[in-house]
Amino acid sequence: MSTMSEKATIQPRPSTAPPRYTIVLTSAISLALGVALASFSLLHSSSNAAGNHHPAAHRVGRLPVMGYNTWNAYHCEINQTLILETTQLIKSLGLSDIGYNYVNIDDCYSEKQRNANGDIVADKVRFPMGMRWLTDKIHSVGLKAGIYSDAGWYTCALYPGSFQNEERDAKLFSDEWGFDLLKYDNCAVPYDNYTRENIIGRYTRMADAITAQSKASGKPPMVFSLCDWGNQQPWLWAKRLGQSWRTTGDIGPNWASVANIINQNSFYSWATDFYAHGDLDMLEVGNGDLTYEEAKAHFTVWSFMRSPLLIGTHLASATSETLEILKNTEVIAINQDPVVGTAVTPFRWGVNPNWSNNASHPAQYWSGESQNGTIVMMLNVLDEPADMFFNLTESPWIRAGRQYSVRDLWSHTDNGTAVRNISVEAVPPHGVVALLLRDAGDEPEGLEPRCAVRDWCIDKNGTLLYGN
Structure with missing residues (x-):
């Protein structure tokens, strides 16, 4: 139950341009994403992209009502x-x-x-x-x-x-x-x-x-x-x-x-x-x-x-x-995914330190699994437009050393291939970015740094490249 709510409608969508995506290959190279209409429907997709492993893939359980x-x-x-x-x-x-x-x-x-x-x-x-x-x-x-x-x-x-x-x-x-x-x-x-x-x-x-x-x-x-x-x-x-x-x-x-x-x-x-x-x-x-x-x-x-x-x-x-x-x-x-039943969880709070309890500014960066790839949700909890950015391997469901195709679930477009990072410009106030990332193979050779996650990054000869 809740208190009685008055009859109303959604306020009109703003006239501002939609968020613009950028794939970040390295700290020195960036490429504006193109926009292309997709020809597939997630509701009818049954195949997993290479490299997407789901321990619970054999389980078909009760779906949310x-x-x-x-x-x-x-x-x-x-x-x-x-x-x-x-x-x-x-x-x-x-x-x-x-x-x-x-x-x-x-x-x-x-x-x-x-x-x-x-x-x-x-x-x-x-x-x-x-x-x-x-x-x-x-x-x-x-x-x-x-x-x-x-x-x-x-x-x-x-x-x-x-x-x-x-x-x-x-x-x-x-x-x-x-x-x-x-x-x-x-x-x-x-x-x-x-x-x-x-x-x-x-x-x-x-x-x-x-x-x-x-x-x-x-x-x-x-x-x-x-x-x-x-x-x-x-x-x-x-x-x-x-x-x-x-x-x-x-x-x-x-x-x-x-x-x-x-x-x-x-x-x-x-x-x-x-x-x-x-x-x-x-x-x-x-x-x-x-x-x-x-x-x-x-x-x-x-x-x-x-x-x-x-x-x-x-x-x-x-x-x-x-x-x-x-x-x-x-x-x-x-x-309604029949293969993966777990919810998204935060991988970074964003404007607040991780694990902050803030009723007006909740966690901003979330990810989880689906039968078709990794899902990512970015929330702009501010009252003004904001640029948002994350490293792919901040999500535990992303494999290091791989690149990922990017599907926007609100614009219904395929937005290129991301390597290492994704940034989105001008996310509207209290707006959302909902992405499906599908494994698209090995990332390009020769990228620096050699480890996206630098903690204890070491050569096979024992040389510590990055980390403590």
């Missing part, structure tokens, strides 16, 4: 008509064609009290046809449906929670109502002397109930999405219970909130993998006062960290720029 969640755009103002309209928009706008296939109902869908049998009851005014009718409609167009509950007495909006009713509610949500996903929040926590257990115990109750219900019904278990706001180090334990775990508090529709979430995740994005994905909360693309460049950065970070991608936008008024960002298939391909 993609879809829609009602909270950020509508808060409690939901009903069956709105849900069906949103379902149809996901289809008609082409969002379902690229993977957005969950329609998730958040808080406020039920009556304030359980019925005489102890069951949660759908609000009779907002959902007069009932939840089974609604999920059947969603399923009939090829999409899946998600529902919401809480590990406490009540939900965050003070509707019935599931504490002490886990088995009953798991059966209701899955078998009787037909939902495919359960978002599970952490409000209205019972007293310690009543539960005699920690947050792990309360979430384990529902995880066990979902597993038991699946075995009893013979149906696949509901996707279990833990919404615990980053409390009590969930990156260490939540992966045992569900498919995703919230890494922070709620997102807001502004750059300050996005930057703060990026900063917090810089310290534990390493924990994401196929077993469970760190959930950075819903996408605010198209909401609030995010500029076009800020929205691109927001979407890139969520995608590269392999977070669930759940739209929180008023789709009925989504602009072409909002849809352009949400439908960037090259960036989505990183999020």
Whole structure:
């Protein structure tokens, strides 16, 4: 959940020229990159470039969920008509064609009290046809449906929670109502002397109930999405219970909130993998006062960290720029990589010393693996345009002595071959550069220095060339 956000659109993109790339061969030689349209799609590429080694290449695991969640755009103002309209928009706008296939109902869908049998009851005014009718409609167009509950007495909006009713509610949500996903929040926590257990115990109750219900019904278990706001180090334990775990508090529709979430995740994005994905909360693309460049950065970070991608936008008024960002298939391909499930991690903080905790100026230089090469993300966290630069071997996923082709995942262009370094001029304020680097063979002979990383660079005869 988060506070109610006002209906808004992305601010128009600036009229300034896009960032300009430079390949740096050595400290004395540089070459302006050319721009050429690419003819391949990452979504359909299955071959690995020479030299890209992935120890987990044999693993095909659970991918991050993609879809829609009602909270950020509508808060409690939901009903069956709105849900069906949103379902149809996901289809008609082409969002379902690229993977957005969950329609998730958040808080406020039920009556304030359980019925005489102890069951949660759908609000009779907002959902007069009932939840089974609604999920059947969603399923009939090829999409899946998600529902919401809480590990406490009540939900965050003070509707019935599931504490002490886990088995009953798991059966209701899955078998009787037909939902495919359960978002599970952490409000209205019972007293310690009543539960005699920690947050792990309360979430384990529902995880066990979902597993038991699946075995009893013979149906696949509901996707279990833990919404615990980053409390009590969930990156260490939540992966045992569900498919995703919230890494922070709620997102807001502004750059300050996005930057703060990026900063917090810089310290534990390493924990994401196929077993469970760190959930950075819903996408605010198209909401609030995010500029076009800020929205691109927001979407890139969520995608590269392999977070669930759940739209929180008023789709009925989504602009072409909002849809352009949400439908960037090259960036989505990183999020939905079936071979590599790990998130990007920082290799240099940039404006701050490494490992700095700074809510407004998070780490700037990130990298990670993908089935098609090394991914690099550069964030300009400043309020003005900035030139950005990194040595290739600062990323642990780059091989020394090799050169790399450069693919820009936002301009959708192939931008030449990089040797040793890459620099980008005039990255917009709060903007992003998203690159895919593919091994392109040995770097040219005769480059100096002989070692890109100079620590203990030594000749085979024992002569120490560089380092201590």
